Amino acid sequence: xxxxxxxxxxxxxxxxxxxxxxxxxxxxxxxxxxxxxxxxxxxxxxxxxxxxxxxxxxxxxxxxxx
Numbered sequence: 001x002x003x004x005x006x007x008x009x010x011x012x013x014x015x016x017x018x019x020x021x022x023x024x025x026x027x028x029x030x031x032x033x034x035x036x037x038x039x040x041x042x043x044x045x046x047x048x049x050x051x052x053x054x055x056x057x058x059x060x061x062x063x064x065x066x
Contacts, residue, residue: 005060012046013053020053022046029054 014021018031025044029036034054040047050056 002060002063005063009053009057009060012050013057015057020057022050022053034058 012023014023019028020031020034020038021028022038022040022044024046025041027038027040027044029038031054034052037051038053040050
C-alpha cells in the first residue's frame, strides 16, 4: 500500500463505516454502489476528477509499493 496515495485519497474523501463522502460537496455513496460512478452535487469542484473512489481506494490498498 502506498501511504502517499492513501493520504491524497483521504484528502478528497471521508470514509465512515460503509459510506464514503466527498469532502468538497458532502455527497455520499455506500460501499455496495462502489462499482458505479460517484454522484457529486451539481456544483462540486471534484465531480470530474473523482469518478470511482471505492475502486481507487481498493487499488491503493491492493498495490504494494507503487
